Amino acid sequence: xxxxxQRTAPAPARSxxxxxxxxxxxxxxGGRVPxxxxxxxxxxxxxxxxxxxxxxxxxxxLEGQTRPGPFKEVLGALVEDVSAGTALSEAMAKHPQCFDSxxxxxxxxxxxxxxxxxxxNRLAAFREKAATIxxxxxxxxxxxxVVAVVAVAVVSAVIVFVxxxxxxxxxxxxxxxxxxxxxxxxxSRFTISYWYVVFGIPFGLVMLHFSLMRKGGxxxxxxxxxxxxxxxxxxxxxxxxxxxxxxxxxxxxxxxxPHLDALSIVRDTTGNAVLVEGVEQIRKVVREGEGIARPxxxxxxxxxxxxxxxxxxxxxxxxxxxLLKVADAYDIAVDRRIDALFKVIxxxxxxxxxxxxxxxxxxxxxxxxxxxxxxxxxx
Numbered sequence: 001x002x003x004x005x006q007r008t009a010p011a012p013a014r015s016x017x018x019x020x021x022x023x024x025x026x027x028x029x030g031g032r033v034p035x036x037x038x039x040x041x042x043x044x045x046x047x048x049x050x051x052x053x054x055x056x057x058x059x060x061x062l063e064g065q066t067r068p069g070p071f072k073e074v075l076g077a078l079v080e081d082v083s084a085g086t087a088l089s090e091a092m093a094k095h096p097q098c099f100d101s102x103x104x105x106x107x108x109x110x111x112x113x114x115x116x117x118x119x120x121n122r123l124a125a126f127r128e129k130a131a132t133i134x135x136x137x138x139x140x141x142x143x144x145x146v147v148a149v150v151a152v153a154v155v156s157a158v159i160v161f162v163x164x165x166x167x168x169x170x171x172x173x174x175x176x177x178x179x180x181x182x183x184x185x186x187x188s189r190f191t192i193s194y195w196y197v198v199f200g201i202p203f204g205l206v207m208l209h210f211s212l213m214r215k216g217g218x219x220x221x222x223x224x225x226x227x228x229x230x231x232x233x234x235x236x237x238x239x240x241x242x243x244x245x246x247x248x249x250x251x252x253x254x255x256x257x258p259h260l261d262a263l264s265i266v267r268d269t270t271g272n273a274v275l276v277e278g279v280e281q282i283r284k285v286v287r288e289g290e291g292i293a294r295p296x297x298x299x300x301x302x303x304x305x306x307x308x309x310x311x312x313x314x315x316x317x318x319x320x321x322x323l324l325k326v327a328d329a330y331d332i333a334v335d336r337r338i339d340a341l342f343k344v345i346x347x348x349x350x351x352x353x354x355x356x357x358x359x360x361x362x363x364x365x366x367x368x369x370x371x372x373x374x375x376x377x378x379x
Contacts, residue, residue, distance in 0.1 A: 032070065032097075033069075033070050033071045033074070033097060033098045035127065035131060036131065037071055038071075038098050038099070038103075038127070039124055039127040039128060039131065041062060041066075041071075041075075042120050042123050042124040042127065043120075043121075043124040044062055045058055045059070045062060045120055046117050046118075046120030046121045046123075046124060047117075048061065048062075049116055049117040049120060050117035050121075055082055055088055055116075056079060056082050056083050059075060059078050059079045059082060060079055062075060063075035063076055063078075063079055070097075071098065074095045074098050077091070077094070077095070078091050078092065078095075081094070087108070087111060088107055088111060088116075089104045089105070089107040089108035089111055090104075090108075092104045092107060100269055101265050101268050101269060102248060102252070102265050102266075102269050103123060105252065105257055105261065105262075105265050106119050106122070106123055106251070106252065106255045106257065107119060107120070107123075109252075109255045109256045109257050110255065112256070113256050119255050122251060122254065122255060123251075126247065126248075126251050129247065129331075130244075130247070133240075133243075133331060133334070136335060136338070137240075137338060140338050140339070140342050141342075143342070143346060144342060144345050144346060144349055147346070147349050147350075147353070148349060151349070151352075151353045151356070155356055155357075155360075156191075156199075158360060159187065159188045159191050160188070160191060160192055160195075163184060163185065163188040163360075163364070164188060164192070166364050166368075167185050167188070169368075169371075170185075170367050170371075173371050173374070175367045175370055175371050175374075176367075176370065177367050178363075178366050178367070180359070180362065180363045180366070181363045181364065181366060181367050183363070184359075184360065184363040184364070209223075216273065220273045221273040221274065221277070224272050224273045224274045225273075225274050228274060232337075232341055232344075233341065235337065236334060236337045236338060236341060237272075238301075239330050239333050239334050239337065240330075240334045241270075241272050241274075241275045241301075242301075242302060242303075242306055242326070242330050243326075243327050243330035243331050243334060244270070244327075245266060245270065245275060245279070246306065246323040246324070246326040246327040246330070247323070247324065247327035247331075248265075248266050248269065248270075249262055249263070249266050249323055250319075250320045250321075250322075250323030250324040250326075250327060251320075251324070252265060252266070253319055253320040253323065254320040254321075254324070259286060259292065260283060260286060260287055263279055263282060263283040263286065264283060266279055267279040267280055267283065274301065275301055278299035278300070278301035278302070279299075279301075281295060281298075281299050282295040282296055282299060291311075291314050292310055292314060292319070293307055293308075293310045293311035293314060296310055305326075306326055309322045309323075309325065309326050310322060310323070310326075
């Protein structure tokens with residue numbers, strides 16, 4: 001039945017470049033596709049493929065149960081392309097917003113080895129693990145970020161709206177103001193008069209930073225290198241980078257992707273510019289016929305433990321297993337260090353807030369105490 005469906009399916013209209021109109025339209029419209037949706041699709045496709053259902057039929061089923069939106073359009077394009085004879089990996093590569101180079105390369109390896117369902121299961125497990133790690137990091141960042149935002153908002157409101165009222169009171173009584181109070185009042189007046197400078201410059205710098213980071217280049221590299229040198233935080237970032245590299249590289253090798261191709265994919269899917277440079281150095285040496293361990297050690301990105309584990313993996317022919325073991329170990333280390341880091345950050349934020357609030361309270365109430373003393377003496 002499934003074969004009959006494939007034979008009798010009408011050939012989709014195709015553009016001049018050989019691309020189906022649905023695929024071309026899906027690529028033009030784009031739209032954000034949640035990573036979890038792609039992971040669920042991967043798991044379901046692996047299950048259907050393992051059950052012996054042809055890929056076109058499986059894709060048709062999954063497209064039918066997907067809610068209208070960008071991802072449904074992408075699945076429709078996949079159905080048309082694969083029905084017309086395009087390999088699944090090639091069809092997926094046309095939609096990098098959903099299926100990155102890592103994804104399409106692993107699917108290609110699965111197609112070549114006849115183990116597509118197994119590769120899809122590995123991909124789903126890989127994506128779930130990566131999503132879990134990202135969720136933990138984001139969850140740990142939420143509390144400090146909320147505290148910092150609330151603190152800045154409250155202090156800004158006090159400076160702009162509350163302190164001018166106190167200044168009117170001080171002026172009406174002609175009170176002698178101490179230096180700390182004058183400093184606070186001057187800060188309030190400057191903020192109100194030049195609010196576009198006080199609030200605009202930080203906002204502009206943040207926007208400029210993100211713009212330069214998106215463009216890449218020397219600025220992005222310097223920022224990433226600087227972050228690696230920050231005490232405590234740099235260690236966490238370095239270990240997270242190594243965990244991501246080893247898990248991706250190990251998963252690709254386990255799927256049967258050649259080492260050079262796997263290194264190229266890892267390089268292209270890595271977000272840290274320093275790691276990208278290190279991986280490229282390794283790839284150039286490996287291309288000359290050498291092993292991976294020595295250039296990894298010379299890159300300065302990987303510590304001795306990782307290099308030694310890779311060396312053992314190459315010697316025993318179990319490089320993929322060693323890389324995945326390193327990834328698991330470093331994921332655990334990153335979790336522990338993140339917990340420890342934010343146990344320090346949270347009280348530090350509270351201390352900074354207490355100091356700022358205390359400064360404002362002391363600066364405002366010192367003149368008030370003087371005024372109350374004068375009123376009591378006068379009465």
